[in-house]
Amino acid sequence: MGNQALLSLKGIYKGFPGVKALQNVDFQLQSGEIHALMGENGAGKSTLIKVLTGVYTKDEGEIFLEGQEVSIRSPQDAQHLGISTVYQEITLCPNLSVAENMYIGRSDDMLQNWKKMNEGATKMLESLDIPAKATQQLGSCSIAVQQMVAIARAVDMDCKVLILDEPTSSLDDQEVQKLFKLMKELRGRGVGIIFVTHFLDQVYEVCDKITVLRDGKLVGEYEIKELPRLQLVSKMLGKELDDLSDIKSSDASGETAKQGEVLFEAEGLSSTEGIKPFDFYIRKGEVNGFTGLLGSGRSECVRAIFGADRVVSGSMKKNGKTIKINKPIDAMKNGIGYLPEDRKIDGIIGDLSVRENIILALQVMKGFFKPFTKAQANAFADEYIKTLSIKTASADTPIKSLSGGNQQKCILARWLLTHPDYLILDEPTRGIDVGTKVDIQKLVLKLASEGMSVTFISSETDEMLRTCSRMIVMRDRKVVGELTGEDLTQNKIMSTIAGGEAKS
Amino acid sequence: MEKVSTKLKNMTDTNLLLTITIVVFILMYIGAVLFQGKGFTKPQAFFNILNNNAALIILSCGMSIVMITGGIDISVGGVTALVSMCCAVYLDYHNGNVAVSMLIALLIGLAYGLVQGFLVAYLDIQPFIVSLAGMFFARGMTTIVNTNPFNVENADFVALKETRIIIPGMGSVNKLGKYVDAYVEIGVVIALIVVIAMFILLRWTKLGRSFYAVGGNKQSALMLGINVKRTKFLSHMICSTLAGIGGYVYFLHVGSGAATHAQGAEMNAIASSIIGGTMLTGGVGNIIGTFFGVLSLSTIKDIVSSAGLDQAWWTGITIAAMLCIFLVIQSVVMARKKRAIRK
Amino acid sequence: MSAEKANVKKNKAFTMSSLMRNQIFIPIAALLLLLLFNLIADPGFFKITLGYNSAGNPVLSGYLMTVLDNGSELAILAIGMTLVTAASGGQDISVGAAIAIAGSTLLRALCGTNTRPEVLRMPVICAFLISCLVAMAFGAFNGLLVSIFKIQPMIATLILYTAGRSIAAWINNNELPIISDPKFAYYGGFIPGIPIPTPFFIMAACVIVTMLVLKFTNLGLYTQAVGINESSSRLNGLNPVFIKWLTFVILGLCVAVAALIKVSRLSSINYSVIAKDIEMDAILAVALGGNALSGGKFNMVASIIGAFVIQLLTTTLFKFNVPSDALPAYKAIVVIMLVVFSAPIVRSKLAEISKKMKNPTVKEVA
Structure with missing residues (x-):
């Protein structure tokens, strides 16, 4: 029994009113391994992690750390035991300095030693190559840097167990590589790492083992070599997946769209968010997309089209006629819909019901003095709950209690209900489960084949390759290229993003 | 312009607002000297501002700490009145001892902090509602303790009240040609000690930094391993205890007990904190700023009353106008800064 | 369909607990508790007698009538306060001062510079409209600070709170006009021949208009959406800027109506006393209605009931000869008790305890 598990969870139960989030879950982590925790949204990953970090208290079960039973009642307990966590959402204080964020809450000293702290932080930032000053206010750093600071904090704590809960969703490829290097280094030092992510590529790149959860229950623990990608997905979904590559076949729709008339065009558009003036057009029934690294300005482009940011220059035409879009309602009245990048901040209205969330946009278009009757609203909501198979207890359920994927479907329903002829989807698949991702991609292609124009933005290039027939490439807030037809390959996109095309 | 915006960007919110406050105060004092004549150039004019506002300085320090932690406490004025009345009744009707009366003041403050802190931190009730009830309770209790206002005649107390601390070299010659020493009251010394102690607390202790962290983002603070409930509780403890001390300093200044004492003091304390650069959203603020906030507020009051606008309404209107200007400045500067960062 | 039916059944099975969870439960429970207390302490509380006042009009009197009468202004203010709270996530603490301003404007319009006018300078309705405009203008000022300059509502309205009564005094040159025309007193008293106090009718009219507005416009949906998630509402x-601003203007209108009643009661005004502390009562009404003071979802009916609970509390305390200066202390204790028992943490703890009491054996067996 030489290799005793570093961390082991036995028979964990956790329930919330009306939901059994975890049922009899076991989990084992050895020291010096990177262990992926996989499952759809709502499978219980987050709950398990929150039990482990003391945010929730478990209803039943035992947790052993290095063979000793431990009880974790608060995040402080977890920290003292050597369990550090980096969450998907930034959990740092924007009003404090970078250094403070790295050191606060870690020791029981009464006094704050600024000099020692700043020195330590500077060393750490340098060694991890993070472009931030120790004394800088955290709120003035970019989101990616903030995320790196959170990781630096966790690393600096000499933890035994490091939990990374979707840390990569706001990082670009370079930063992800940096993170992976770090993870491997820590593994070498004997740290056990639990890694939660939606990106399958990343799992196969760094992980040693995979534990799969489904519906709050343990499916199994596997060596990475024994579980090919397709099997992993089918284990997560609990059914044999109709192959992901299936939907690729409808590529043909893109070809037909080429001949379609131009539905919407913009010339010299720029907004207060600092994108360089760009031209843009989309044909009827076409699916195109903006690609580029995080922060390259792809979201800002579509926000300018929708009037979400203040437009400072440029003109727009729809069906050949000049239109003016100063604010979102103008765009909506011109038949444009926009599913925003950040679901929680810009999308859902948390406390309102699913029904109210679905009808909101159409209601606003209809006008202040013409509310829908309850029956009408219910009919709309029920229709879309059914067609998009949104999993909710009822239309009256507050949207915030739904899983991420289902929330996203509600927002999608909201815009479909307005029957736009041009729909902009900004990262519709971010942070949602594989099954819903596929559903959404399929839906996009279906809508396009019915004549709707769609702009699709995603951080996952293969997703875009599967759906888009034309891609606009961005770098440093500027449009740097456009790819169609045979040029639509991973390599070509990468080289355009990197700026290789200028030389060749 | 470019330079200014990069400088803005690199400054922490707290320092930025502090700078604005100090600059504004100095400008205002210069304005007062220019327009209102020599009265303001005498050091004693400045010391009188301190003498009259020692209690407010202490109350504002507590208020700033609660506001930095993301809460609010509007009971401080009521606590001041309650402390004054209880101490007055004890000293005169029960022939009490001055030291014990101080203890009473402290205990009232501690009790308030204990109850309000518990309700806000551990039962998660909105601080506004809790301290609103606290204010009602204090005002009501004051009249229950004694309905009529009266002056305290206890000899020890009067002696303490009359004690003046002479500041050497700062005196001036009065109208009769006699040299008058500049002085401050004991309350001012206590107020300055409180300012320094609270400054150190906020700047160099873990607890102080936790106040900022909790005010900046409660959820994050929890994840960073800070005991959010305890931190909130302690912020209210400190605020109410300071309200007890401030109440006693107020009592020492006016020397009487009355149910109408310190009417609106909570609003003045909030206004001072805001003028001093504390943001009500929490996480941003500085005790030195608060100190200057009190000075700015009272300078304005002095300017108004010495300008001959004696009617009571002018003071109210000018303070309100000033608060309005400060809030707008804060909001505009912060918005600018945010824009600068995005670019 | 069948799922829905099953849901209904499930709901019925848990009527008690779902009732407990319903927002309106809090104010109604408080109301019943207070009424019960009065019933036990002195059933005379519920007596309503028909008498005649000094002008020879039939008048209903009794403690319950007092509650209905005096609670009217509070209920009217609670309407506006609920909307402001929902949209902006903060409260307007200047309503008392704004009532002073609106009342002062009303008197100035009616009396001019003459403080003891024999005849009024204009019909009351015209003067009322002017005071409405003024009150809405001050509401708009508050709204501007909150919506455009993004200042927290409590602090933004602190400005008017500080200055309001001074402005009110300034409007009438610090004079205290008195109106002798008995017709002016109808709004805050009784209309000859009708034994029910007029404020009650005004309040009822306001509530009905509000309910109609909420039913036939999207005011409710929009304010809640903006209150919950501003950014997403914009998209x-x-x-959002306009909607927040609008709620403050609506509150201004409510203030003007309340001011009419308040001034009419006395046929005069006292700038420093009129509607004193009413902002606190109005905020408490919203809170007692179970509405989150941080904004978002609201329940108008619950707020209005909340207003009457506050008034009932005040009247009850008066009845027990609590001197008016000491009143706040008792009120504070009751308020604290109410918020403590409606705090989610306390409620879930109580639910746990009652569960354990019901089946104490379960735990032991497990």
């Missing part, structure tokens, strides 16, 4: 075509 759905709403104009």
